[in-house]
Amino acid sequence: MKKTVLFTVVLFAVSLLTRAQQTTFPLNGIHDEDNRYYAFVHARLVVDPNTILEDATLLIRNGKVEQSGTSVTIPNGAVVYDLTGKSIYPAFIDVYSDHGMPEIKREQRGSGTQYESNKEGAFAWNQALQPEVRADALFHHDEKDAAKRLEAGFGALNVFNKDGISRGSSALVGLADLRDNDLVIKGQAAAHLSFSKGSSRQSYPTSLMGSIALLRQTYMDGQWYKASAGEHNLSLEAWNSIQSLPQIFEVGDKWSAVRADKIGDEFRIQYVIKGNGDEYQRIDAMKATGAVFILPVNFPEAYGVSDPYDALLVNLDELKHWEMAPSNPAALAKAGIAFALTADGLKDPGKFIASVRKAMEYGLTEQQALKALTQTPAQILKVSDKIGDLRPGKAANFLITSGPLFDESTTIYENWNLGRKKVIADINQPDIRGNYNLKVGNENYQLEISGKADKVKAKLIITDSVSVKVNLNQDGRAVSMSLQPDSSAEGVIRLSGTVIEDHNMSGQGQLAGGTWVSWRAVQTEPFTPKEKKDKPMEPHELGTLVYPNAAYGRVAYPPQETVVIRNATVWTNTDQGIVQNADVLIRDGKIIQVGKITLPGGAKEIDGTGKHVTPGIIDEHTHIAGSGGINEAGQAISAEVRVGDILNPDDINIYRQLSGGVTAAQVLHGSANPIGGQSAIIKLRWGQSPEALKIKGADGFIKFALGENVKWSNRSPSYNDRYPQTRMGVEQLYFDAFIGAREYDEAWKSYNASKGKMAMPRRDLELETLAEILNKKRFITCHSYVQSEINMLMHVADSMGFRVNTFTHILEGYKVADKMKAHGVGGSTFSDWWAYKYEVKDAIPYNGALMHGVGVTVAYNSDDAEMARRLNQEAAKAVKYGGVSEEEALKFVTLNPAKLLHLDNRMGSIKSGMDADIVIWSEHPLSIYARAEKTFVDGRCLYDVKEDEAMQIEIAKERDRLIQKMMDEKGPDSKKPSMKRSRQYHCETLEDEELIK
Numbered sequence: 001m002k003k004t005v006l007f008t009v010v011l012f013a014v015s016l017l018t019r020a021q022q023t024t025f026p027l028n029g030i031h032d033e034d035n036r037y038y039a040f041v042h043a044r045l046v047v048d049p050n051t052i053l054e055d056a057t058l059l060i061r062n063g064k065v066e067q068s069g070t071s072v073t074i075p076n077g078a079v080v081y082d083l084t085g086k087s088i089y090p091a092f093i094d095v096y097s098d099h100g101m102p103e104i105k106r107e108q109r110g111s112g113t114q115y116e117s118n119k120e121g122a123f124a125w126n127q128a129l130q131p132e133v134r135a136d137a138l139f140h141h142d143e144k145d146a147a148k149r150l151e152a153g154f155g156a157l158n159v160f161n162k163d164g165i166s167r168g169s170s171a172l173v174g175l176a177d178l179r180d181n182d183l184v185i186k187g188q189a190a191a192h193l194s195f196s197k198g199s200s201r202q203s204y205p206t207s208l209m210g211s212i213a214l215l216r217q218t219y220m221d222g223q224w225y226k227a228s229a230g231e232h233n234l235s236l237e238a239w240n241s242i243q244s245l246p247q248i249f250e251v252g253d254k255w256s257a258v259r260a261d262k263i264g265d266e267f268r269i270q271y272v273i274k275g276n277g278d279e280y281q282r283i284d285a286m287k288a289t290g291a292v293f294i295l296p297v298n299f300p301e302a303y304g305v306s307d308p309y310d311a312l313l314v315n316l317d318e319l320k321h322w323e324m325a326p327s328n329p330a331a332l333a334k335a336g337i338a339f340a341l342t343a344d345g346l347k348d349p350g351k352f353i354a355s356v357r358k359a360m361e362y363g364l365t366e367q368q369a370l371k372a373l374t375q376t377p378a379q380i381l382k383v384s385d386k387i388g389d390l391r392p393g394k395a396a397n398f399l400i401t402s403g404p405l406f407d408e409s410t411t412i413y414e415n416w417n418l419g420r421k422k423v424i425a426d427i428n429q430p431d432i433r434g435n436y437n438l439k440v441g442n443e444n445y446q447l448e449i450s451g452k453a454d455k456v457k458a459k460l461i462i463t464d465s466v467s468v469k470v471n472l473n474q475d476g477r478a479v480s481m482s483l484q485p486d487s488s489a490e491g492v493i494r495l496s497g498t499v500i501e502d503h504n505m506s507g508q509g510q511l512a513g514g515t516w517v518s519w520r521a522v523q524t525e526p527f528t529p530k531e532k533k534d535k536p537m538e539p540h541e542l543g544t545l546v547y548p549n550a551a552y553g554r555v556a557y558p559p560q561e562t563v564v565i566r567n568a569t570v571w572t573n574t575d576q577g578i579v580q581n582a583d584v585l586i587r588d589g590k591i592i593q594v595g596k597i598t599l600p601g602g603a604k605e606i607d608g609t610g611k612h613v614t615p616g617i618i619d620e621h622t623h624i625a626g627s628g629g630i631n632e633a634g635q636a637i638s639a640e641v642r643v644g645d646i647l648n649p650d651d652i653n654i655y656r657q658l659s660g661g662v663t664a665a666q667v668l669h670g671s672a673n674p675i676g677g678q679s680a681i682i683k684l685r686w687g688q689s690p691e692a693l694k695i696k697g698a699d700g701f702i703k704f705a706l707g708e709n710v711k712w713s714n715r716s717p718s719y720n721d722r723y724p725q726t727r728m729g730v731e732q733l734y735f736d737a738f739i740g741a742r743e744y745d746e747a748w749k750s751y752n753a754s755k756g757k758m759a760m761p762r763r764d765l766e767l768e769t770l771a772e773i774l775n776k777k778r779f780i781t782c783h784s785y786v787q788s789e790i791n792m793l794m795h796v797a798d799s800m801g802f803r804v805n806t807f808t809h810i811l812e813g814y815k816v817a818d819k820m821k822a823h824g825v826g827g828s829t830f831s832d833w834w835a836y837k838y839e840v841k842d843a844i845p846y847n848g849a850l851m852h853g854v855g856v857t858v859a860y861n862s863d864d865a866e867m868a869r870r871l872n873q874e875a876a877k878a879v880k881y882g883g884v885s886e887e888e889a890l891k892f893v894t895l896n897p898a899k900l901l902h903l904d905n906r907m908g909s910i911k912s913g914m915d916a917d918i919v920i921w922s923e924h925p926l927s928i929y930a931r932a933e934k935t936f937v938d939g940r941c942l943y944d945v946k947e948d949e950a951m952q953i954e955i956a957k958e959r960d961r962l963i964q965k966m967m968d969e970k971g972p973d974s975k976k977p978s979m980k981r982s983r984q985y986h987c988e989t990l991e992d993e994e995l996i997k
Contacts, residue, residue, distance in 0.1 A: 048375060300318075811840050
């Protein structure tokens with residue numbers, strides 16, 4: 001008795017505390033606090049993905065779990081729910097949502113270009129940086145959207161303003177019908193970043209590499225601001241304040257996941273990466289990030305490809321991704337990569353569970369799916385003490401279901417959110433699923449009712465292979481049916497009745513013709529859901545994953561082999577000249593010997609009789625293998641951006657150019673700026689990662705530009721507000737930039753000499769790069785045409801104490817070749833391009849030969865993805881125009897570009913110790929009939945003409961298989977594919993891409 005009194009007193013005290021507690025909101029009326037206990041008994045209770053209890057009880061009060069288990073004492077006065085035959089699951093957590101956020105509106109573009117931020121106040125210089133934005137300050141409960149997400153099984157959402165590169169902080173919120181204040185579970189749950197500038201109309205950044213540079217600079221500025229507070233900046237204050245939060249980074253594809261991780265590594269931050277669904281294509285690279293991933297389940301839908309011409313519009317990589325995308329979550333699970341699942345990207349949240357079920361059909365287990373929707377999101381947000389399972393003290397966020405949560409036949413009856421009930425389906429509606437003897441008047445039928453408990457479907461079983469659909473409607477205990485057992489009979493039987501004894505049914509109806517009859521359905525066998533086992537289902541038959549997962553991808557990267565090429569004509573580019581009937585030995589990625597060679601043990605022998613062997617072609621100026629834009633045109637100086645940050649190893653042009661004998665290239669920034677971005681020098685290692693493309697130890701280069709492009713005379717008048725607008729202004733910009741760089745460099749040298757006693761200067765990535773030029777650690781390749789400007793830049797360089805390394809294009813180089821020779825600058829030109837704009841009106845095809853004759857190092861480049869496949873033919877034009885010898889002409893695309901790139905100690909010639917980058921040609925390499933039969937990079941055969949022929953056959957077979965499979969899934973009436981424009985970057989390409997996100 002004493003215990004009862006004590007319990008009552010405690011209960012009353014807690015009730016008073018709850019009523020009086022912790023709200024600043026007055027009430028116009030009578031308090032109606034619900035402080036009761038709710039006990040859910042005899043349930044199958046899934047406490048967490050690893051703990052499932054049968055005949056268990058869940059006890060909740062005041063929105064929290066009080067007890068959960070099989071030995072729960074139910075307090076007197078508790079509201080008791082008998083859930084015999086039902087299941088309880090933790091509600092889902094979506095860690096990536098914009099629910100309740102205001103609509104993002106982009107400012108209308110004005111007549112000019114916006115270079116500065118329009119945001120009023122002491123905020124960051126760039127509107128794409130919004131670290132001060134707090135989702136808990138913007139959040140407003142959206143009852144309609146919340147209802148959809150509750151029906152989909154969600155109980156908590158991590159919401160944020162999906163706008164900008166730095167997107168501020170998110171808030172973890174519930175979905176019950178409560179005040180905004182009462183829904184916020186955690187006010188600042190995570191910080192959010194992306195590569196997308198979002199609604200900002202500011203000119204910078206215009207490219208993916210610009211976004212990366214802006215992020216890197218912001219990290220450095222944050223560190224500087226924290227140490228020195230040299231200015232008042234609310235954005236940097238907010239930036240620093242949210243660095244301790246979990247950092248969630250949205251990316252547009254698998255390679256941007258790697259790009260984001262690289263930034264994180266630089267600044268010692270481990271991001272949580274919100275992916276785009278293609279992570280399975282490079283699972284090792286994803287695991288190497290060490291990141292937890294947030295995976296969408298908006299798997300691509302099948303196209304209508306019954307028309308063969310429509311089917312041609314769907315690339316093989318799209319077809320393969322359509323087939324393999326649902327396997328993405330299972331692939332990460334198999335690799336041991338932690339991940340959460342999100343509804344982000346789904347047009348209808350109601351399809352979320354069906355999408356997760358599809359992932360389960362492709363190997364994801366129920367346990368893995370539930371963990372990805374409960375525990376892992378809670379761990380990401382560091383709120384495992386609040387939500388994520390149904391242990392005591394956690395939020396009362398749970399689902400009541402008719403059976404295993406992810407079964408197609410399972411109904412979610414109720415979603416309890418923060419202790420508030422949301423009815424989704426009537427839990428008291430009798431479950432009439434099962435097999436019945438149906439008697440209608442004097443006729444007997446076999447009736448089968450299946451489907452979900454709240455959305456049943458029915459049919460008459462005529463024979464083992466014949467059935468007839470029955471239209472059945474259920475509303476509580478009331479049922480109605482219409483059926484036509486015999487298709488040859490006229491009219492339909494209509495029945496109406498009620499459920500009796502929770503599984504039998506009876507009532508009255510009319511036969512065809514109007515005769516009234518009684519009917520009764522007696523259950524012979526209850527409905528039994530398919531047994532769900534926590535193991536992968538029978539795997540779908542999928543095509544082979546190749547690298548890249550597209551046309552001409554390979555299962556494995558070709559190995560380095562020991563190879564002897566016999567009896568070929570070898571163009572050595574050395575003092576040996578062109579050697580007839582010679583052998584070439586390559587091993588371990590290097591050229592070992594040229595001459596007559598005894599076949600080493602285990603070596604592969606290639607008959608080179610009648611063939612020609614040359615060094616691999618090197619393209620000094622290309623724009624292939626980039627993504628997210630090749631120009632950062634937001635500012636006149638963009639020295640801080642790096643093409644190496646945006647390399648795309650899946651660009652088909654890499655493979656195509658291997659077929660033309662190209663083995664290495666300099667991927668240059670475009671020509672939209674007087675001072676562009678840092679270039680990337682790569683080998684065409686088709687099938688490798690972005691970092692693996694880069695030539696280790698190569699010197700750093702940067703793109704400069706002169707002429708029409710940089711003063712924007714080739715753009716519309718609305719762009720006439722960016723300095724410089726004249727060629728004179730370009731010169732002054734150079735002087736101003738390098739004077740600033742010299743002062744910056746001196747400031748750092750003084751600081752370092754002081755051993756930290758002076759105030760640390762602010763790191764500026766732009767000036768830091770320009771200082772590298774002054775210190776001869778970075779070298780200039782300059783887009784140029786007109787002799788006056790060529791002279792101008794050499795004058796600037798001489799005045800400021802640096803040297804121009806290469807003038808590229810340089811179609812008036814023949815006019816100033818003597819001055820180029822004196823300055824020590826090389827020329828990388830076109831063979832015979834002219835008349836495509838005013839600046840090239842004086843171009844002549846003898847340009848390369850004339851510069852070469854003066855002693856300038858001359859190369860021919862492509863600047864074009866198509867021309868790059870035929871650079872051997874471009875070299876031949878030096879023979880035709882100017883009488884350059886064949887041997888020297890070949891050097892224009894092999895040894896000479898290697899010299900310009902400072903790589904001639906490694907490539908560009910065939911001699912002992914050089915990289916085994918060589919090409920076997922079918923005949924004389926300067927002939928228009930010559931074909932690259934094999935192209936070796938680092939001693940690996942990355943192009944073989946016979947392998948290519950076999951690949952084309954396999955590609956056709958694989959396309960046909962996937963198209964047939966796609967037709968089987970969707971049929972002829974599904975969405976038709978549309979024409980896609982293939983992006984080929986050139987110097988003047990200014991558009992960005994969808995990957996900037």
